[in-house]
Amino acid sequence: MFDMNPYLPHEALIIERIQEAPELFTLRLEFTEPEIQHRYKFEPGQFNMLYLYGVGEIAISIVSDPEDGNIIDHTIRVLGRVTRGMNKLKKGDRIGLRGPYGRGWPMQEARQKDVVLITGGLGCAPVVSAINYIQQRRAQFGRLNIVQGVKHSDDFIWKDRYDQWRELPDTKVLLAADVGAELWPWHIGPVTVLFDQLEFDPQNVCVMMCGPEGMIRATCDHMLEKQVLPEQMFLSMERNMQCAIGHCGHCQYGDKFVCKDGPVFSYDKIRDLFAVKGF
Ligand SMILES: Cc1cc2nc3c(=O)[nH]c(=O)nc-3n(C[C@H](O)[C@H](O)[C@H](O)COP(=O)(O)OP(=O)(O)OC[C@H]3O[C@@H](n4cnc5c(N)ncnc54)[C@H](O)[C@@H]3O)c2cc1C
Ligand code: FES
Structure with a gap:
């Protein structure tokens, strides 16, 4: 700008x-x-x-x-x-x-497709921006699946927002906590266990994810098993940043810069690097 x-x-x-x-x-x-x-x-x-x-x-x-x-x-x-x-x-x-x-979510490409949004951790802001966007333009997208995983049920925030998203047409909201307090009404365990409840057409879906890399890796493996193509899966990455314009190299990720080529990448672009733990 x-x-x-x-x-x-x-x-x-x-x-x-x-x-x-x-x-x-x-x-x-x-x-x-x-x-x-x-x-x-x-x-x-x-x-x-x-x-x-x-x-x-x-x-x-x-x-x-x-x-x-x-x-x-x-x-x-x-x-x-x-x-x-x-x-x-x-x-x-x-x-x-x-x-x-940076490059954001492929909102134009996702139009008329089913959308699966998967987040892990506390208030995962990048995916919230995509949910807000779809909410404002609900009729332009297919079935909407929102999945949120947290370590402990006490980490779950924005209950009101999730309740509100659950009321949107054709929308499924699934929540999981690795450890749940007594009154936690949702799933206890990793988010991956919820994936069989997702409703989408593997040929016509856009998957958007952010959160811990282990969770993203598990999600991508599951989606590949369901015949979703790597170029239909997108993830938002975080790296230490300084210049934000591809000059300083602080956010280097293989031959890419997270600030300029990301933070949103399609899985096919980073699949090889992503397979290397701790890269
Ligand atoms: C593209 C992008 C988008 C982001 N969006 C958000 C957002 O919407 N909301 C938000 O709260 N944060 C976001 N972050 C993370 C945010 O930039 C860091 O939390 C922030 O830089 C921490 O600064 P600090 O000085 O408070 O902490 P520091 O003193 O720099 O760090 C405290 C500790 O946190 C670790 N740390 C610092 N940055 C990160 C990071 N990015 N990931 C993991 N650990 C880190 C440090 O290694 C250190 O151990 C984003 C980061 C990126 C790259
Ligand atoms: S933050 Fe400087 S190259 Fe990305």
Whole structure:
């Protein structure tokens, strides 16, 4: 988007702060310069570099809808130095923003197809952006399957959203926790056990995933067994990032850069690397 210095962040105002869970919050942003806001366009699955003045800059996915006019939502998990600092920000504070970067989800290709969305872990933002997108345009997509796996049932957040997604037409929502508290009404065990309940046409499906690489590997193996082609499966990857424009090499993944060639890859493009544990 920015044709000047690609490393230069632009000032964004926090117009709302939402506490999603004890360690998870959403910042709703808008640029302070109307010209920058007007030119800013993104696609689901892309990310921005957010700069906390005097502390540091981090990659964060965009979860709001591309057609939602002026707002840019980021859901952030408190992890280390920068995210701890961002957690203290409040409405009216300002941060730096540059982006959007990377390749997002293949939303155009997925139109009229069944869609399977699989996430693992806490509030997996990249897949949430795809779910939000489909929700706004439900009639343009086939059957929708949403699968979420968490380590412990206490890690499950956004119950209201899952309840709301369950009410969408032709939509199946399946939840699993490796360890469940007494009143956890859903499945206990790995998400992979739920896969036989998915409803999709293997010849006409788009699978989108994010989460721990072990879970993604298991999902891809299952989908291949069901005759889903590797080019119909997409995953969003995370790597340590600095420049976000393919210059510094911090996010190198084989012959690819996650910031520029990803973060969303089709499985056929990274299948060989993905088979190597810890790469
Ligand atoms: C394309 C992309 C999109 C992302 N989208 C989101 C998002 O929407 N919401 C969100 O909360 N986070 C997202 N992240 C992760 C986010 O960038 C990191 O959590 C953040 O950089 C941590 O910064 P920090 O200074 O708070 O922690 P640090 O002090 O840098 O790190 C604390 C600890 O976490 C580890 N760590 C740091 N970054 C990562 C990472 N990416 N994956 C695994 N471990 C890591 C470090 O090795 C260290 O052990 C995304 C990352 C990428 C690459
Ligand atoms: S972050 Fe610099 S090359 Fe990707």
